[in-house]
Amino acid sequence: MSPSESSATSPAADTEAGSPRPARGTSRRRRMALALPLALVSAVAMVLHPAAPAEAQAATKKPAKAKDQSGRGALTKRAAQSAPAPHTYTVVEGDTVADVAARFGLPTASVLAMNGLGWSTLIFPGQTLVLADAAPEPVAAPAAAGAGVTHTVASGDTVSGIADAYGVSTAAVLAANGLDESSTIFPGQSIIVPDGVTAAAESAAPLPSSVPAEALTDEMRENARTIIAVGREVGADDAALVVALATAAQESGLLNLDHGDRDSLGLFQQRPSTGWGSPDQVMDATYATRAFFQGAGRPGTKTTRGLFDIDGWESMSVNDAAQAVQISAFPNHYAKWEASARRWLEELG
Numbered sequence: 001m002s003p004s005e006s007s008a009t010s011p012a013a014d015t016e017a018g019s020p021r022p023a024r025g026t027s028r029r030r031r032m033a034l035a036l037p038l039a040l041v042s043a044v045a046m047v048l049h050p051a052a053p054a055e056a057q058a059a060t061k062k063p064a065k066a067k068d069q070s071g072r073g074a075l076t077k078r079a080a081q082s083a084p085a086p087h088t089y090t091v092v093e094g095d096t097v098a099d100v101a102a103r104f105g106l107p108t109a110s111v112l113a114m115n116g117l118g119w120s121t122l123i124f125p126g127q128t129l130v131l132a133d134a135a136p137e138p139v140a141a142p143a144a145a146g147a148g149v150t151h152t153v154a155s156g157d158t159v160s161g162i163a164d165a166y167g168v169s170t171a172a173v174l175a176a177n178g179l180d181e182s183s184t185i186f187p188g189q190s191i192i193v194p195d196g197v198t199a200a201a202e203s204a205a206p207l208p209s210s211v212p213a214e215a216l217t218d219e220m221r222e223n224a225r226t227i228i229a230v231g232r233e234v235g236a237d238d239a240a241l242v243v244a245l246a247t248a249a250q251e252s253g254l255l256n257l258d259h260g261d262r263d264s265l266g267l268f269q270q271r272p273s274t275g276w277g278s279p280d281q282v283m284d285a286t287y288a289t290r291a292f293f294q295g296a297g298r299p300g301t302k303t304t305r306g307l308f309d310i311d312g313w314e315s316m317s318v319n320d321a322a323q324a325v326q327i328s329a330f331p332n333h334y335a336k337w338e339a340s341a342r343r344w345l346e347e348l349g
Contacts, residue, residue, distance in 0.1 A: 085106055124215050157187075213343065226285045227267070246318050246319075246341040251267070252267050256285055291306060318341070319332060
């Protein structure tokens, strides 16, 4: 047998012998061959199930808390933490009406209505807000069945006129319909008129305690001093000054506002369109104060009436004297500032 023949037949002979010795490197190649299919399988698995590794990792983590998909979680927690509303609440620095209402689980509109406040009215540290009666059903839920009657607005109707016709407060009607002092109503519009519960609660509410002068901002304090000084120049006595201070507190929060209901401006929210003066004039605190006492039209054509133009104002209450000048849709809300006005006059005058 030639060497070449021996070489060609030796593998077969080895096989037939039944126990061949693996050639050098065969074991290593076999391990590589076995590993290759596993790698391919893993690659295919990752292509078909790309999320599998992440799912496996997530399975070892602590399950996350389920989220409240309704978005009511924070509201529920807030409501659960709200304290019962006290009868009255004394305002502290940083308070807003909305914050106070939320703290005690009350509608902001109801708190505004109970205290004769508008949506833009400022509140002061030391001021007392009435809360205990701030959630009668007609105010808290104006759309609820049985909350009152529905009035269809006719041409010429006003909110105050509707309120008077049904014997309820203007503030209650505004709050029941989500309106404020600057809102406009239209013929054909449906207005909810709450029952007399709101009006009765409002009339029974105690007057707030007085706000000390130191609780006012510098601007408020300066405007109060201007009212006192100008009033004394035109001959106002203490009674007239109290009326003026209470009026400015209700109308503007003792701020010289450049906005208001329709074209109302300034400390007393006087309207140029009704004859109180030009916009620049009523934005001047000195002019506005003189106009409040003497009427903007004096001594020429008199289209407005100041306090001194009201016959018998001296025998009126502070609230009624202020209303006689302002002719406000909130005729009973000047009274709550009387105690503060007297205190400001004593401290600043």
